[in-house]
Amino acid sequence: MLKAxxxxxxxxxxxxxxxxxxxxxxxxxxxxxxxxxxxxxYNGGAVNIPSTCTQCEEAWCMVVCPVEAITINPTTxxxxxxxxxxxxxxxxxxxxxxxAINYDADSGVVTKCDLxxxxxxxxxxxxxxxxxxxxxxxxxxxRIWNHVTAxxxxxxxxxxx
Amino acid sequence: xxxxxxxLRVDLGAGTCTSEPLNMEWAQDYMGQRGLxxxxxxxxxxxxxxxxxxxxxxxxxxxxxxxxxxxxxxRWSVVCKSPLTGAIACSNSGGFFGGELKNAGWDMxxxxxxxxxxxxxxITNDKAELKDASDLWGKSVWETETTLRERRGDNDVRxxxxxxxxxxxxxxxxxxxxxxxxxxxxxxxxxxGSKNLKAMxxxxxxxxxxxxxxAMMKTSNTAKEILAENAITGEGLPTHGTQVLMNVINELGxxxxxxxxxxxxxxxxxxxxxAMAEPRESDGEANLVSNAACFNCPISCxxxxxIDPSHFTxxxxxxxxxxxxxxxxxxxxxxxxxxxxxxxxxxxxANFVCNEQGLDPITLGSTxxxxxxxxxxxxxxxxxxxxxxxxFGNTEVFVAMVDATAKGEGFxxxxxxxxxxxxxxxxxPEFSMxxxxxxFPAYDPRAIQGMGLGYATSNRGACHLRAYTVSSExxxxxxxxxPLVTEGKAGLVKAFQDLTAAxxxxxxxxxxxxxxxxxxxxxxxxxxxEGDWGVERLNEVGERIWNMERQYNIAAGFTGADxxxxxxxxxxxxxxxxxxxxxxxxxxxxxxxYQVRGWDExxxxxxxxxxxxxx
Numbered sequence: 001m002l003k004a005x006x007x008x009x010x011x012x013x014x015x016x017x018x019x020x021x022x023x024x025x026x027x028x029x030x031x032x033x034x035x036x037x038x039x040x041x042y043n044g045g046a047v048n049i050p051s052t053c054t055q056c057e058e059a060w061c062m063v064v065c066p067v068e069a070i071t072i073n074p075t076t077x078x079x080x081x082x083x084x085x086x087x088x089x090x091x092x093x094x095x096x097x098x099x100a101i102n103y104d105a106d107s108g109v110v111t112k113c114d115l116x117x118x119x120x121x122x123x124x125x126x127x128x129x130x131x132x133x134x135x136x137x138x139x140x141x142x143r144i145w146n147h148v149t150a151x152x153x154x155x156x157x158x159x160x161x
Numbered sequence: 162x163x164x165x166x167x168x169l170r171v172d173l174g175a176g177t178c179t180s181e182p183l184n185m186e187w188a189q190d191y192m193g194q195r196g197l198x199x200x201x202x203x204x205x206x207x208x209x210x211x212x213x214x215x216x217x218x219x220x221x222x223x224x225x226x227x228x229x230x231x232x233x234x235x236r237w238s239v240v241c242k243s244p245l246t247g248a249i250a251c252s253n254s255g256g257f258f259g260g261e262l263k264n265a266g267w268d269m270x271x272x273x274x275x276x277x278x279x280x281x282x283x284i285t286n287d288k289a290e291l292k293d294a295s296d297l298w299g300k301s302v303w304e305t306e307t308t309l310r311e312r313r314g315d316n317d318v319r320x321x322x323x324x325x326x327x328x329x330x331x332x333x334x335x336x337x338x339x340x341x342x343x344x345x346x347x348x349x350x351x352x353x354g355s356k357n358l359k360a361m362x363x364x365x366x367x368x369x370x371x372x373x374x375x376a377m378m379k380t381s382n383t384a385k386e387i388l389a390e391n392a393i394t395g396e397g398l399p400t401h402g403t404q405v406l407m408n409v410i411n412e413l414g415x416x417x418x419x420x421x422x423x424x425x426x427x428x429x430x431x432x433x434x435x436a437m438a439e440p441r442e443s444d445g446e447a448n449l450v451s452n453a454a455c456f457n458c459p460i461s462c463x464x465x466x467x468i469d470p471s472h473f474t475x476x477x478x479x480x481x482x483x484x485x486x487x488x489x490x491x492x493x494x495x496x497x498x499x500x501x502x503x504x505x506x507x508x509x510x511a512n513f514v515c516n517e518q519g520l521d522p523i524t525l526g527s528t529x530x531x532x533x534x535x536x537x538x539x540x541x542x543x544x545x546x547x548x549x550x551x552x553f554g555n556t557e558v559f560v561a562m563v564d565a566t567a568k569g570e571g572f573x574x575x576x577x578x579x580x581x582x583x584x585x586x587x588x589x590p591e592f593s594m595x596x597x598x599x600x601f602p603a604y605d606p607r608a609i610q611g612m613g614l615g616y617a618t619s620n621r622g623a624c625h626l627r628a629y630t631v632s633s634e635x636x637x638x639x640x641x642x643x644p645l646v647t648e649g650k651a652g653l654v655k656a657f658q659d660l661t662a663a664x665x666x667x668x669x670x671x672x673x674x675x676x677x678x679x680x681x682x683x684x685x686x687x688x689x690x691e692g693d694w695g696v697e698r699l700n701e702v703g704e705r706i707w708n709m710e711r712q713y714n715i716a717a718g719f720t721g722a723d724x725x726x727x728x729x730x731x732x733x734x735x736x737x738x739x740x741x742x743x744x745x746x747x748x749x750x751x752x753x754x755y756q757v758r759g760w761d762e763x764x765x766x767x768x769x770x771x772x773x774x775x776x
Contacts (some may be wrong), residue, residue, distance in 0.1 A: 015454030016457060017232075017458075019443075020230050020457055021230065023662060024230065024378075025372070028370075029368030029369060030230055030368060030371070031366065031369065032260075036366075043483075043484050044483055045453045046465040070499065122466075128461075152776070
């Protein structure tokens with residue numbers, strides 16, 4: 001079963017530790033500016049939204065890449081960018097509907113989440129349940145379940161059926 | 162590594178920004194942040210300088226761990242001579258500004274001189290320049306930060322600025338970053354204002370490198386696990402924030418109430434963490450919206466709060482109806498119990514104003530409490546206060562006085578001078594709950610003896626963040642000690658003071674020490690920094706910093722006679738609670754404290770002590 005990143009804004013505290021670990025994995029320094037995981041703060045810091053590439057099934061970034069620099073890792077399902085092949089044209093960053101691909105001027109190529117080869121460092125860094133690496137088919141229903149249990153917090157019948 | 166080894170020197174008079182290498186010899190002896198910035202201040206300024214003179218310098222400092230993966234690595238400090246106390250000022254803040262500055266490749270910024278016109282400092286990595294801030298002068302922190310963010314067109318920039326309080330020379334003005342995180346104490350914001358410096362904007366994408374990355378990951382992960390499993394850092398602080406203490410300290414009878422007349426407050430529950438989480442009758446919403454974290458912090462003790470839109474404080478002011486930094490324990494106590502005010506939303510409003518205009522809520526609340534005391538004694542009347550009945554617990558007048566202080570209007574100008582000057586002016590210096598001119602925080606020294614010694618000997622005037630012996634005396638961390646006993650407190654206070662100085666100077670948050678010991682912290686510094694860093698060296702650096710600060714104060718004219726507490730704490734007994742009938746017995750602790758410090762009987766470090774610490 002392939003796995004996916006689940007990102008939950010309800011439990012994110014906006015601490016940016018995911019960005020710290022991600023940047024370390026990508027460039028070998030603690031540097032949130034180089035992270036491909038991004039946490040945005042809204043509503044006076046009351047809402048924090050972690051976001052990165054969701055690894056689309058029909059990945060427009062792959063479709064538009066003129067040099068086929070983006071390929072699918074068969075083990076993780078991640079769409080990975082080959083820095084050797086990428087020519088830095090940035091068309092993928094335009095095609096991505098979520099803005100999850102960023103051009104890095106220092107390296108001259110684009111960067112995006114590659115799921116760290118199947119062990120995402122951002123998940124390891126997260127001190128809350130905001131980031132999790134879960135079965136690919138439970139990224140939606142799990143959130144519903146979280147909302148339901150939050151409403152039932154004072155009830156006894158919180159056993160899942 | 163993990164210092165950037167680079168200082169930005171800003172000459173405000175000449176309008177220049179220059180880069181210079183960090184003195185790495187000093188970095189090895191004073192680490193960073195509080196310690197290293199103080200070393201620079203000591204070397205470069207006269208301790209007798211007028212705090213508002215161009216010759217006073219203001220140093221913005223990160224630590225070696227700031228911007229690394231070490232948990233709570235977002236801390237930074239403002240160091241200068243304090244206009245409130247005349248002593249050394251070192252005011253510590255969190256948020257995201259410090260991490261961003263380190264990521265831009267700077268360990269410190271040294272501001273010297275004074276600009277003729279309002280300016281702000283604009284930093285993008287190694288590029289730094291002063292820009293005109295004429296249009297920002299007169300604006301609040303919130304307006305300034307929003308304007309500068311829009312002007313830069315980059316949502317990732319971080320801003321630290323002053324509000325009206327800093328511009329107007331309120332002696333306890335704060336420097337506020339990220340809208341509501343503050344270097345709050347000792348009036349560092351007024352020094353910034355005196356230099357015509359409105360704000361600092363920074364964007365950093367250089368990154369922070371460490372000596373041994375794998376060891377850094379390992380030691381940081383171990384520390385994170387300990388923080389997560391600890392009842393305070395893993396549960397109490399994330400859930401309730403520092404406000405977890407309100408009911409605990411009140412029940413103990415250690416909550417200074419109505420300017421220290423009482424040690425328990427009948428309205429404590431109304432302004433507590435529990436009350437913040439309760440849905441209110443009017444709209445079914447709670448004051449508390451969520452918790453939040455500073456940069457790279459797994460604890461997330463910040464509160465995000467929203468005032469009831471129909472509350473009298475905000476009903477005609479939509480700008481205060483949004484979510485902002487909510488009450489933390491010290492602010493809730495000062496703006497609540499110290500003034501006898503128990504209206505949660507009014508106290509939250511006062512806290513919002515402190516964020517908005519850059520004021521220290523501890524000194525503001527305590528000064529208002531002192532003014533209410535003067536009013537009760539008849540030393541000031543409604544003629545002085547602009548017709549207001551400044552009685553304890555008068556919520557409407559309390560709010561009006563907070564607004565007047567923030568804007569520097571009417572009696573607010575007097576309140577902006579702090580309680581020491583206010584009470585002296587009106588003939589009752591004994592009403593000022595201060596040490597070395599700085600108001601003490603939310604722990605009554607009659608009920609927690611060690612905190613009394615901590616306040617009396619704190620180098621920046623009364624403070625809970627220099628020696629938080631509450632950890633041991635109330636919470637029982639690292640071995641419970643009896644809060645009513647004075648025996649052994651001298652050594653306890655010294656140990657807390659030294660370790661705290663080291664933790665501050667590393668660039669991490671002192672709240673980690675609820676769970677982490679020096680044995681957990683030293684390995685992270687060792688992994689990040691050049692040199693060998695063990696717990697003994699950590700304590701030695703802490704002790705060196707403490708003595709350096711002491712020497713600065715002595716040179717500035719302070720003596721052992723200033724190591725004291727307000728008369729009320731030493732003579733008037735606690736009326737209720739666990740310490741009923743007690744005063745603070747400072748005289749039983751202070752001589753022993755001087756002894757364990759290696760100071761002479763008048764509180765001056767001996768030559769042996771100074772040479773032992775290479776001072």
